[in-house]
Amino acid sequence: MKISKLNVYPVKSLGGISLQQATLGVRGLAYDRHWMVVDQVGRFVTQRQLPGMARVSVRLESDWLVLEHPEAEPLAIELASxxxxxxxxxxxxxxxxxxxxGAEASDWLTAVLGDLRGSSLRLVRFDEEHRRPVESRYLQGEEAHTAFADGYPFLIASQASLDALNRNLAQKGLAPLPMNRFRPNIVLEGAPDFAEDGWRELAAQDGRYRFGLRKPCQRCKITTVDQASGTIDIPGExxxxxxxxxxxxxxxxxxxxxxxTLLGGAGERVSVGDELQVGQ
Structure with a gap:
């Protein structure tokens, strides 16, 4: 079994970035969900409320986070704190x-996405001094924390599981869906469909890093959003x-x-093509 795709989502619910390699951290892949869109009272805003967020693409340059939208000039945010x-x-x-x-980012987001029930939008960065723990009842002896992800630092998915889903969709006469509907960080190939639901640990074959698979991911309305167009063409699917x-x-x-969660290997590089094995 090996890693076939790596994805990072620097701004929660905006476009993802496909990578060939990334640095592992306790809070997730480097820069994953490090920023977030919020309303005026600081409440997180996602594609659940504004599906058009999918149309904002994201780039990471050496010193900048760059947001792009078809109807606006790019917005550049300095990476340095x-x-x-x-x-x-x-x-x-x-x-x-x-x-x-700041105000420039707020104005840009509100202009391209519109307001949310009368509230303007703001862009916030996770304070690296803050610790947001993962829900302890699903952990198995480890400590874990994350940034602005829904609840866990990593989301792992299997290509075979997507293929199985698409076979079921085809039986309904529906088109196959790409993996980006599920916004995973790590995509695996070479395992039976939904085998990941029975794993407790997943490790690099050379032992450099280990993941603890702790909770099945319950899916929401965001999976119904076409990540290219920001539209919901078939509600409920x-x-x-x-x-x-x-x-x-x-x-x-x-x-x-x-x-x-990450059980070991903080600071190590994870790459497309890495061979993985199921741990005990």
Whole structure:
């Protein structure tokens, strides 16, 4: 089994970046979900509320985070930490310390995405001094924390599982979906479909790093958003099909992929083509 794709999403719910290699950190791949769009009270904003966020593409340059949209000039944010106003940003029930990226970023986002129920939008950066712990009841002796991801530092998915989903969609006369509907960090090939749901650990064959697979990922409305157009063409799919497939027989809902923590290997490089093995 090997890694076939690596993806990082520097700004939560905006476009992803496909990589050939990345640096592993306890909070996830370098720069993953390091920024987030919030409303005026600091509440996180995602494609659940604004599907058009998918149309904002993201680039990482040597010194800049660059956001691009077909209807605006690019926005460049300096990667180096700066003296920025601090605020509290909220992801679900978690209050996180964050840095406000300023009026220019706010104006740019509000112009290309529109306001949210009358609220302008802001771009915030995760305060690296802040620690946002992963829900402890799913951990198995390790400590874990994350940045602005929904709850875990890594999301791991399998190409065979997507292929199985697409076969079920085809039986309904629906077009196959690309993996970007599920926004994983690490995509695997060479394992049976949904085998990942039975794994506890996944490790590089040479032992340089290890992941703990801790919780099946319950999927939401974002999987219904076309990540190229920012539109929802078939409401309810693929969620309805995943529910019918009962990928998690004991859990109600739609599940695809595994939320994971880093058990060892912080600072190591992970690359497309790395051979992996299932741990005990």
């Amino acid at each position: 700066r003296d920025r106003p601090r605020l509290t940003a909220y992801v679900w029930d978690d209050a996180c310390q964050a840095l406000d990226e 693929p969620l309805q099909t995943l529910i019918q497939m009962k990928t998690q027989p004991l859990r109600p809902g739609a599940y695809f992929g595994q939320n994971a």
